[in-house]
Amino acid sequence: MREWIDAAVFAIIAATLIRTFIFEAYTIPTPSMEKTLLVNDFLFVSKISYGPRVPMTPLAVPFTHHTLPFTKYTKAYSEAVQWKYRRWWGFSDIKRNDVVVFNFPEGDTVALNQQDASYYGLVRAFGREKVWDSLGPVTSRPVDKRENYIKRCIAIAGDSVYAINAVVYVNGQPAEVPPKSQHYYSVYAPNGGLNLSTLEDMGIEGGRGGDGSSAIYNLTKDNVTELQALKQAVTSVQPYIPNGPGQGASNDLLYPFVDSLNWNKDNFGPIYVPKKGATVKLDSMSINFYRRAIAIYEGNKLEERNGQFYINGQHATEYTFKMDYYWMMGDNRDNSLDSRYWGFVPEDHVVGKAWLIWMSYGNNGIRWSRLFRTIH
Incomplete structure (x- = not known):
């Protein structure tokens, strides 16, 4: 019995050290990074890439994040001991276009009955009293126990970022567009529309809106090229941008939440990303x-x-400023709640770099082609 206990204790300690300082498993819960990363992709996140972060909340149940398994509200950690932010040496700094896992910056306060939404976004939309009455209880979380998010770093500390008609510019130059990045496009196919099997073969899901001869589809650059090649069926493929510059939509609660700016998700900025010492x-x-x-x-x-x-x-x-900050956006640009909605990611919120897909499954079972693929 003592040998079994010793082995179990050693395994728990070893696994905890690996999870804390080397790499950690992570699951993609939402489609904000599709089609770069798909829902139910299982990743390894490298913590040594940017340097492992020393735990700021060291008293916690092993292999848990912020809530005990099989419970809804019970914390899996104690705030009796809180350490200052420190990060050990890593192999590199965060670079533009890195896919980064980080703690959700607005996750310091959480409405426990609506944990998948930003508490501050809910307050801006519905008012504090309604959130506390209808979506509570409300709790607070330390930095390293906030929800994990994954996005692409568009701009690093010291950069200036803005967007014009869905084209993102960093320091005055068009930002690199990830090859699997998706945007909405209006597709015109007046001669009977598009064949559903053709769309499925291209990996394009059903469109929305339209009048039979046109519809709006969420497309990658490759999808656009493939549709444009169908010249007998498709007459036009144009970016769908419902609001131009200075036409902020009433439902776009965009950072920094100043109505007079009149920004929208496709047209915003410029915004200076703070740099340590600036x-x-x-x-x-x-x-x-x-x-x-x-x-x-x-x-x-x-x-x-x-x-x-x-x-x-x-x-x-x-x-x-005392820290570096970053501007993060999802590759699925029209279906991503990212820095456009809640602002900068501080360096002490950075968990690590998305590294490898070790497992993936969808409606039809395991996605074998995605296994053991590195993430770019």
Whole structure:
């Protein structure tokens, strides 16, 4: 019995160290990265790529994240001990176009009956009282126990990012478009429409809207090329952008949540991504971009009095950042809740780099062609 207990304890400790400092398994829960990553892709996330993060909440049940299995509300950790953010040496810094796993920045507060949604987004949409009454109980979570998200890093610290008609620009240059990135397109096929089996062969799911001769499809660049080649059936394939520059949609609750900017998901910016040691001026507009970074992510007491800003009790006209930040977006651009909706990802929220698909299954069973594929 003692030998079995010793072996079990050793296995738990070894597995916990590997999971904490080398790599961790992760499952794709949503379609925000399709078709780069599919729902029910099982990944290994490399923690040594950017350097393993020392646990900030060390007292936790092994092999759990924030909630005990088979329970709905019971925490799997204790906040009796909290360590400062530290990261060990890694092989590289985060680069543009890396696929990154990180803790959800707005996940510091969670409505437990709506955990798949941003608490702050719910409050902006429905009001605090309704969220607390209808979707509570509401709880808080430390950084390393917030929900894990996976997106592509579009802009790194010090970059400027903006979008015009769904084309993203970084530092004034068009950003690289991932080969499997998807966007909505209006497809015109007046001679009887498109054959469903043809669409299935191309990996295109059913469209929406349209009048029989046209429909809106979520397409990759390869899909667009294939449809354009069907010249007898398809007369036009055009990007579907419902709102142009300056035509913010009423249901687009976009960061930094300033109505006068009139941004939408395809037209926004420019936005400066904060860099450690960089200084920004504080005014009535810039504070909307950096309020959360200053007060929440970097732990300062920020006050606004009569149009003046006070940080930790001192009058401030500028602020120097203590961390690097990143701008993340999903490859499935029209079906992704990403930095456009909640802003920057601080460096202390970064978990690791998506590395390898070790298992994948869909409606028809195991997707054998995806097994042991590295992620780019």
